[in-house]
């Protein structure tokens with residue numbers, strides 16, 4: 325076993341001991357089951373761990389991560405996580421969390437081919453296309469990329485609202501807010517993007533499903 329891999333187990337033992345010392349109920353309670361209030365859809369980037377940046381403990385956040393925190397309607401993994409979070413765990417909040425300096429968004433803004441991932445990043449190119457005028461008007465390259473990172477989060481919040489899973493929850497008056505935020509890696513701070521939605525109001529009408537329709 326390599327040293328760096330072994331180190332994980334040493335760290336783990338230390339963490340388990342410290343966690344138990346700080347609060348002996350946390351791990352015991354989480355062994356009984358989970359009832360998180362939050363579903364987190366974040367980037368796979370190693371610098372944006374959901375629990376650490378929100379100061380939460382095991383059991384607090386149900387997590388799905390992929391490159392550039394995307395909500396792609398044919399992604400069975402994301403849909404399964406979303407369905408379980410909304411219909412079984414009954415979370416009250418879904419968070420899409422992007423982060424400044426996102427390599428996925430950066431790659432999507434360029435033309436360099438990086439392999440299979442090009443096909444995943446194409447979804448971000450679609451977001452870019454929708455907001456091209458606003459984004460291209462920004463002179464500074466970092467600011468331009470940061471703005472697309474924010475707009476991408478906003479689009480993914482809307483994509484969540486367009487799913488049958490979220491719309492069915494709203495239809496039966498299940499309290500469910502969808503939020504968008506961005507994490508600043510350099511400062512460690514989260515910024516709410518003020519794009520919260522808890523209904524189909526304001527959505528282009530053709531995305532709103534008529535869930536009472538029979539036959």
Ligand code: ZN
Nearest residue numbers: 367369426427
């Ligand atoms: Zn990222």
